[in-house]
Amino acid sequence: MALSQAEVLSGLAEIVNEETGIDTSSVQMDKSFVDDLDIDSISMLTIVVNAEGKFGVTIPEEEVANLKTVGDAVNFIVNA
Amino acid sequence: MTQPTLKQYETNRFSRIYALGAARGDLVVTNDDIAGPIDSSDEWIQRRTGIVSRRRASANVSLLDMAVEASNTAIKRAGIDPKEIGAVIFSTITHPHQTPSAAALLADRVGANPAPAYDVSAACAGYCYGIAQADALVRSGVAKYVLVVGGEKLSDFIDPTDRTISFLLADGAGAAIVGPSDYPGISPTVWGSDGSHWDAVGMTASLLELRDGTASWPTLRQDGATVFKWAVWEMVKVARAALEAAGVQPEDLAAIVTHQANIRIIDELAKQLEVPESVVVARDIVYTGNTSAASVPLAMDALLESGAVKSGGLALEIGFGAGLAFAAQVVVLP
Numbered sequence: 001m002a003l004s005q006a007e008v009l010s011g012l013a014e015i016v017n018e019e020t021g022i023d024t025s026s027v028q029m030d031k032s033f034v035d036d037l038d039i040d041s042i043s044m045l046t047i048v049v050n051a052e053g054k055f056g057v058t059i060p061e062e063e064v065a066n067l068k069t070v071g072d073a074v075n076f077i078v079n080a
Numbered sequence: 081m082t083q084p085t086l087k088q089y090e091t092n093r094f095s096r097i098y099a100l101g102a103a104r105g106d107l108v109v110t111n112d113d114i115a116g117p118i119d120s121s122d123e124w125i126q127r128r129t130g131i132v133s134r135r136r137a138s139a140n141v142s143l144l145d146m147a148v149e150a151s152n153t154a155i156k157r158a159g160i161d162p163k164e165i166g167a168v169i170f171s172t173i174t175h176p177h178q179t180p181s182a183a184a185l186l187a188d189r190v191g192a193n194p195a196p197a198y199d200v201s202a203a204c205a206g207y208c209y210g211i212a213q214a215d216a217l218v219r220s221g222v223a224k225y226v227l228v229v230g231g232e233k234l235s236d237f238i239d240p241t242d243r244t245i246s247f248l249l250a251d252g253a254g255a256a257i258v259g260p261s262d263y264p265g266i267s268p269t270v271w272g273s274d275g276s277h278w279d280a281v282g283m284t285a286s287l288l289e290l291r292d293g294t295a296s297w298p299t300l301r302q303d304g305a306t307v308f309k310w311a312v313w314e315m316v317k318v319a320r321a322a323l324e325a326a327g328v329q330p331e332d333l334a335a336i337v338t339h340q341a342n343i344r345i346i347d348e349l350a351k352q353l354e355v356p357e358s359v360v361v362a363r364d365i366v367y368t369g370n371t372s373a374a375s376v377p378l379a380m381d382a383l384l385e386s387g388a389v390k391s392g393g394l395a396l397e398i399g400f401g402a403g404l405a406f407a408a409q410v411v412v413l414p
Binding site: 046 | 308
């Protein structure tokens with residue numbers, strides 16, 4: 001069964017929190033990983049690796065650059 | 081007339097690492113020293129790689145010089161006669177001659193002539209490939225002692241303006257003497273390759289392109305995202321498989337010694353493996369940098385020399401890199 005947007009957002013927020021210490025409540029759909037959350041490229045890859053494991057999806061390397069906002073990542077995972 | 085029965089090698093049941101030796105580049109190169117050409121900073125490099133400074137060799141110090149120094153230390157610590165060395169395996173990607181091998185020269189320089197000697201090209205997995213082969217050669221009875229060296233002078237193959245890998249790289253050599261043992265000292269090795277990602281990390285050009293004038297001096301570069309994901313995601317599986325093959329749990333380990341690629345990879349691997357805090361995680365990269373094939377033995381030697389781990393404990397060692405190639409085994413610390 002596909003996960004809902006809210007479920008993925010919640011799970012992704014936990015992963016971001018674990019990697020960066022950013023409060024889960026700050027991880028919102030409209031937030032930019034780089035500009036708002038100050039997440040660097042290696043943290044982003046770590047988040048991607050953990051998201052792949054948690055949600056059972058594959059996020060190709062070339063796709064990572066397109067995931068500008070939390071919403072981009074959530075929607076990619078929901079539709080994967 | 082009856083045909084004689086062939087003689088075959090008398091086998092040894094077990095093998096172990098007798099001793100290690102280490103040699104690092106003689107120069108301390110700070111982040112500030114190299115940040116300019118990549119438009120970076122000490123803070124940026126430390127945050128992304130964990131490296132505070134790296135060791136590189138002077139122009140007049142060769143790859144072989146470092147390999148000889150490390151090997152002589154290992155031979156002395158092992159207390160063996162170099163004439164008893166039955167094979168020399170030199171893992172390197174920076175020997176500047178296509179042929180002859182660096183290993184033959186190394187064998188001669190350390191007094192092991194006429195031991196069989198050959199180079200291994202498995203990049204950052206090379207030392208662990210060498211330990212796998214040494215274990216097999218000793219247990220099969222082919223060689224009494226094997227000298228395994230992982231050594232690189234990567235500074236000969238870097239581009240100061242490259243932002244993908246050059247700023248991580250360093251020079252050094254680590255050596256191990258493997259020999260017969262009364263107890264199991266080297267677990268089965270979990271190793272392999274994935275040539276479908278041959279382009280993920282390697283040289284910018286071939287020697288033929290250099291000859292034909294279509295490329296300049298080949299240097300190292302990588303697709304950082306591909307390598308990072310592979311290093312974390314796939315190497316966790318390899319590490320778990322190596323632990324299972326060895327019959328040990330993460331909490332049984334004294335140390336985890338991964339290839340010193342990037343501290344973020346090292347930390348994430350340790351986290352994914354869920355190792356307890358009692359297990360020491362080697363972070364030699366901070367003041368040594370990434371020395372490819374040399375990084376595992378250098379990091380292990382540093383842990384032993386600092387007293388962070390004791391002889392007799394178990395260490396998971398795992399190398400991974402260009403090829404892509406990987407190898408992991410659990411060893412009893414010498």
